[in-house]
């Protein structure tokens with residue numbers, strides 16, 4: 001069965017010198033409610049992944065955004081999630097708007113990239129992705 005394509009954003013305070021990451025707490029479905037994740041969602045049929053991600057960030061958080069580099073995963077579709085789905089993840093920055101939990105989330109939080117994977121109760125499949133985001137952010141300004 002093909003994997004459903006999900007896209008997620010590692011929204012940071014500064015693409016060139018990232019120190020903070022914006023995490024979002026999910027409200028649904030029940031298995032993920034209360035867990036933290038990267039804002040994003042499903043790619044529509046025929047839609048480019050990057051277009052889908054910018055659209056999702058606008059719908060979910062009410063922001064205009066620019067994507068940075070991709071945090072590549074071990075498979076072509078990015079990172080395997082629970083179930084028949086995989087997520088590609090890009091760094092992103094906010095161009096306009098103040099991020100609010102408009103859809104799917106009840107709380108947003110800026111957290112230090114350093115130690116991010118142990119700072120919050122992430123969706124389990126996200127843990128290696130958060131570590132890769134932290135590592136990529138560190139290598140960006142070393």
Ligand SMILES: Nc1nc2c([nH]c(=O)n2[C@H]2C[C@H](O)[C@@H](COP(=O)(O)OP(=O)(O)OP(=O)(O)O)O2)c(=O)[nH]1
Nearest residue numbers: 006008037038039040041042081082085123125126
């Ligand atoms: N957005 C996002 N989804 C994730 C992450 N980790 C993870 O396992 N998922 C899962 C949860 C969902 O099963 C799926 C994403 O679907 P979604 O419900 O956010 O997508 P959507 O907003 O387009 O969905 P919908 O309105 O069509 O239901 O991927 C993550 O970090 N971010």
